[in-house]
Amino acid sequence: MKIVVCVKQVGALGDEVEFTDDERDVDPDYLDYALNEWDSYATEEALKLRDAAGDGEVVAVTVGEEDAEDAMRRALAMGADRGVRIWSDELVGADPITVARALADVVRSESPDLVLSGVQSSDAVQAATGTALAELLGLPRVAVVTKLELGNGTATVHRELEGGLIDVVEVDTPAVLTIQTGINEPRYATLRAIKQAEQKEIELREPGDLGTPASRVRRMFVPPKGEGAEMLDGDASAVAQRIKELVDERMKS
Amino acid sequence: MARDPRHDILFEPIQIGPKTMKNRFYQIPHCNGFGSEKPMSQAYFRAMKAEGGYAAVCTEYCSIHPESDDTHRVSARLWDDDDIKNLGFMCDMLHEHGALAAAELWYGGPHAPCMETRCVPRAPSQIPSDFEHLTYPKEMDKDDIRMVQGFYVEAAKRAREAGFDIVYVYGSHSYLPQQFLTPYYNRRTDEYGGSFENRARFWRETIEQVRDAVGDDCAIAVRMSTDMFMGEAGTQLERDCLPFVEMCDEIVDVWDINVSGISEWGEDATPSRFYESGRMLPWQKAVKSVAKKPVLGVGRFTNPDLMVEAIESGSLDIIATCRPSISDPWLPRKIDEGRLDDIRECIGCNICISRWEIGGPPLICTQNATAGEEYRRGWHPEKFEEAENADNDVLVVGAGPAGMECAMVLGKRGMRRVHLVEAKDDMGGIMRWIPQLPGLGEWARVVNYRKIQIDKLKNVEFIPSTELDAAGVKEYGAEIVVVATGGYWATDGLNGCTHDTIPGADSSLPWQLTPEQIMDEGKEVPGERVVILDNDGYYMGVSLAEKLASEGKKVTLMTHLGHIAPYMHFTLEAPNQHRILHRLGVEIVTYHMPTKFEEGRVLASHVYDEHGHEHEFETDAVVLVTQRRSNEALYRELKDTVGLDALTSEGISGFYRIGDCEAPRLTADAIFSGHRLAREIDTDNPEVPLPFKRERRVVEREALAV
Numbered sequence A: 001m002k003i004v005v006c007v008k009q010v011g012a013l014g015d016e017v018e019f020t021d022d023e024r025d026v027d028p029d030y031l032d033y034a035l036n037e038w039d040s041y042a043t044e045e046a047l048k049l050r051d052a053a054g055d056g057e058v059v060a061v062t063v064g065e066e067d068a069e070d071a072m073r074r075a076l077a078m079g080a081d082r083g084v085r086i087w088s089d090e091l092v093g094a095d096p097i098t099v100a101r102a103l104a105d106v107v108r109s110e111s112p113d114l115v116l117s118g119v120q121s122s123d124a125v126q127a128a129t130g131t132a133l134a135e136l137l138g139l140p141r142v143a144v145v146t147k148l149e150l151g152n153g154t155a156t157v158h159r160e161l162e163g164g165l166i167d168v169v170e171v172d173t174p175a176v177l178t179i180q181t182g183i184n185e186p187r188y189a190t191l192r193a194i195k196q197a198e199q200k201e202i203e204l205r206e207p208g209d210l211g212t213p214a215s216r217v218r219r220m221f222v223p224p225k226g227e228g229a230e231m232l233d234g235d236a237s238a239v240a241q242r243i244k245e246l247v248d249e250r251m252k253s
Numbered sequence B: 001m002a003r004d005p006r007h008d009i010l011f012e013p014i015q016i017g018p019k020t021m022k023n024r025f026y027q028i029p030h031c032n033g034f035g036s037e038k039p040m041s042q043a044y045f046r047a048m049k050a051e052g053g054y055a056a057v058c059t060e061y062c063s064i065h066p067e068s069d070d071t072h073r074v075s076a077r078l079w080d081d082d083d084i085k086n087l088g089f090m091c092d093m094l095h096e097h098g099a100l101a102a103a104e105l106w107y108g109g110p111h112a113p114c115m116e117t118r119c120v121p122r123a124p125s126q127i128p129s130d131f132e133h134l135t136y137p138k139e140m141d142k143d144d145i146r147m148v149q150g151f152y153v154e155a156a157k158r159a160r161e162a163g164f165d166i167v168y169v170y171g172s173h174s175y176l177p178q179q180f181l182t183p184y185y186n187r188r189t190d191e192y193g194g195s196f197e198n199r200a201r202f203w204r205e206t207i208e209q210v211r212d213a214v215g216d217d218c219a220i221a222v223r224m225s226t227d228m229f230m231g232e233a234g235t236q237l238e239r240d241c242l243p244f245v246e247m248c249d250e251i252v253d254v255w256d257i258n259v260s261g262i263s264e265w266g267e268d269a270t271p272s273r274f275y276e277s278g279r280m281l282p283w284q285k286a287v288k289s290v291a292k293k294p295v296l297g298v299g300r301f302t303n304p305d306l307m308v309e310a311i312e313s314g315s316l317d318i319i320a321t322c323r324p325s326i327s328d329p330w331l332p333r334k335i336d337e338g339r340l341d342d343i344r345e346c347i348g349c350n351i352c353i354s355r356w357e358i359g360g361p362p363l364i365c366t367q368n369a370t371a372g373e374e375y376r377r378g379w380h381p382e383k384f385e386e387a388e389n390a391d392n393d394v395l396v397v398g399a400g401p402a403g404m405e406c407a408m409v410l411g412k413r414g415m416r417r418v419h420l421v422e423a424k425d426d427m428g429g430i431m432r433w434i435p436q437l438p439g440l441g442e443w444a445r446v447v448n449y450r451k452i453q454i455d456k457l458k459n460v461e462f463i464p465s466t467e468l469d470a471a472g473v474k475e476y477g478a479e480i481v482v483v484a485t486g487g488y489w490a491t492d493g494l495n496g497c498t499h500d501t502i503p504g505a506d507s508s509l510p511w512q513l514t515p516e517q518i519m520d521e522g523k524e525v526p527g528e529r530v531v532i533l534d535n536d537g538y539y540m541g542v543s544l545a546e547k548l549a550s551e552g553k554k555v556t557l558m559t560h561l562g563h564i565a566p567y568m569h570f571t572l573e574a575p576n577q578h579r580i581l582h583r584l585g586v587e588i589v590t591y592h593m594p595t596k597f598e599e600g601r602v603l604a605s606h607v608y609d610e611h612g613h614e615h616e617f618e619t620d621a622v623v624l625v626t627q628r629r630s631n632e633a634l635y636r637e638l639k640d641t642v643g644l645d646a647l648t649s650e651g652i653s654g655f656y657r658i659g660d661c662e663a664p665r666l667t668a669d670a671i672f673s674g675h676r677l678a679r680e681i682d683t684d685n686p687e688v689p690l691p692f693k694r695e696r697r698v699v700e701r702e703a704l705a706v
Helices: A037-053 A066-078 A096-110 A129-137 A191-199 A236-252 B005-011 B039-051 B081-096 B142-162 B176-181 B196-214 B237-251 B281-290 B304-312 B323-327 B331-336 B351-358 B401-412 B441-456 B470-474 B515-519 B539-550 B574-583 B633-649 B667-679
Strands: A002-007 A009-013 A031-035 A057-063 A082-086 A114-118 A141-150 A154-160 A166-172 A176-179 A202-205 B014-016 B019-021 B025-027 B056-063 B100-106 B166-170 B219-225 B254-258 B295-297 B318-321 B393-397 B417-421 B460-463 B480-483 B487-489 B529-534 B554-558 B587-589 B592-598 B601-606 B615-618 B621-625 B628-630 B654-657
Touching (some): A002 A066, A002 A096, A009 A066, A037 A114, A037 A176, A057 A096, A066 A191, A082 A096, A096 A129, B005 B304, B081 B142, B100 B142, B100 B219, B196 B219, B196 B237, B401 B460, B441 B460, B470 B633, B515 B539, B529 B539
Parallel strands (some): A002 A114, A057 A082, B056 B100, B100 B166, B166 B219, B295 B318, B393 B480
Antiparallel strands (some): A009 A031, A141 A154, A154 A166, B601 B615
16 A cells, blocks of 8 residues: 655744745745645545555655755654655746646656545645646546545545535545545654654655646735725615615726 | 834833833832842842833832831831842842832831831821731820831931832821821821821821922822722722822822722732722722822733723823733833733732732742742743753643643743643643633633743644553653643542541542532532532632532532631632622531531531531532642653663653642642743753752851851
8 A cells, every 4th residue: 555645834924924025925934834734634644544554655745945844754753654855946936737747747656556635735725736636647536535435446535515515436546635634633743753754765856847837926915905995874775776886886987 | 023003102201200201111019028138039020020111110018117017028128228228239220221110118007017126016096907916006196106207208218319219108008198097097086187187197298208308309109099998987089089189199299099908908909800900990090080190000901902091091191010010020021012922911819919918938920930030040031041951852741830831941941842742632731620610710821821832932842632651651752751740639538637538538429529520520510509628728619619609509618727718818819709608608617527428418527626526417419629639640650660760761861740740739839840840951950949049148157256
């Protein structure tokens, strides 16, 4: 049983925020870094499957600069067996499709039985990388997974829908599953495990052809505060009448 | 971070007489156990507040003459030239930080027992103290009045010489000037008693004389209680205080306004159990409405929004704090820097005050383990040296008050990694449920402050819902292990009275309960009648009595002691707690100790009954508040079964325990033990506290040789 878990080091905003000079990102001085919360659940799920299988390997893969190894080490401290970090300067500010292309090469070369990622990352919140990766690999994909049981060449998967609905699907494996928080209780790493993780191998790989970016950040800014909010008083018909007038005005302009 | 502009008004300077305060933060007079006899501790303690941004800092009550000797309690003293030197050093340190120094000149009258000086205090009338039993004053004739006024003048001159910028003529808490103003103390028929003008005469004359002596150099402050809550006999706002303010406004530079007398001064130093912040604002506002001079006052203010409101609503000009300045001497600075979530808010437990009431020991603070330790241990509440063994990883087992404090301070000392591992799903230990007791909600600040700090420390990780056994600790991978597994209430009636269990006591039975079972585990108290046995004597027994009686139970509170909850006398909580229990119809049984519990009844006998006659108390349930025990199973297993050698071979070089796990104690002391260990984690033997500097005279034997 070989499982690849795609993990990401995310930045969390403090009380104050400044942007970089080119206004395309948050100044790293204002960020605290950690392993993406969803990815800790994906890692835990992979570890549980490996342990249940009795043998196998969990490989954590990330795209990021050298300091992203801190998050990778957290996954290794939880119990992942080894790590692969993908990086080149072309990946600065990469969009999810580009990141997925970088991941796809590595995942393909690992030939895993299953690929897990978090549903989304807490900083960019696009929820696109996992799905894009599945498309690039030509594998089935299930998003927002809340329960997972492996069969023989298949997996029975619960996926979360709007309004608390659960859709139970069966997919062929290998597949790419994006894991929702709450699916398990991620384990804490003991100090010993953290120390041992420092000794585990993290292989650095160059990405293959990254293609054309699907999108790029043009500008990041704090939205200006709106002005002139108008409170509508009166009974329902008066309010409705006023709304109609406003809509008509805006449609004209 | 920058200051919130809404708080700007707190940082506007204000003129008081010949002096200028740089902002609106003032440390009200309050005791610390140091007085004039421990001048270094005194100076460093007060200076921490000046460093923390206070514009003016006052002594505790400062005796003007040996006739005003409060021993066994500790006051400051300005009796002679040596006192000028000792308190002068405090002034120097305050000035160094740009703060004004204030001295609260005090003459206690009948409340000063003069146990050290053996003097006889003087008073308006010969009435024994309602606060200090068996203390009789002599009634002052006019020569006495002149002489005592002379004491004030001479003390004010000494205060000026020491470097004080503000001198008080202190009346609040029923001390001499206010005794003259108050019919309860003043039964005179001469021109110093009777009418308002006569009762006000002594105080007014004394202010005039002090002002004539030092008024060009020092601001003159008057501290007055505006309501004693004793009807006609006590000082009253409308009848006495507002006319007094109008009469003396010209000769006073700043008014310090509070309420209460001395025997129930918890109405001023309000426990959070009964009062929220700002409870005296109506009286302060009333004075401010007639005073042209600035008005200052306390209200256990920790929230800058409330401080701003107090000023903007015309209640106060200057925000005085006592307990919040002990809990966080850097309160002004943190507001100025916009670091509101770093404020260590006072919880209003009054454990600080309890030390003065006990008479003598240095103050302690539940929230601030460094309070009083500034000089003697060299601890700074906001500064932490990197530990010499900071390259070590630490495991702290148990996230109660001691464990949280220890992990936080170890984090601030830069240990490589600190793991705070807790069996429950959140931090707090006993402080998860104690704030659920009636009136104790603010005690949750103990947890909240530490939780926020720990969350900010990147090298400290909190690991919930994880119960470590000995093997888990051994193999955890830490170089230093701190066991902080807390304590629990005895389940078998073991107690400090008989030093034995009580026949029939067993909290596994459905009708017997411990405090944790009620508050933390949701065990139902069966039936209508409940006997609470309190051999502890602090807040737990009475709090549970209040809770259960409020829920409709018929409660009998039994203790072997002569009073229920005697420690709450020291924290000033006793009077109102008695009122509540009385109102709820709780039956109080003192001097009784159970001899046997049986389903449906408790048998108990009077502790001084030589024949041990048993009385029967019918009941449906029994609550065991007998004594606490250390939860030391993990510690003992690691030390005795696994053994220190095996721990050493796992790379564990330090193995300690803190807090209730070592011995059950006050929360303030549990937190102190966690703090102390973390401060001294890099000493030769962190288990044993380093000696602290002792302020005392050391004799030169050779020079004294006879």
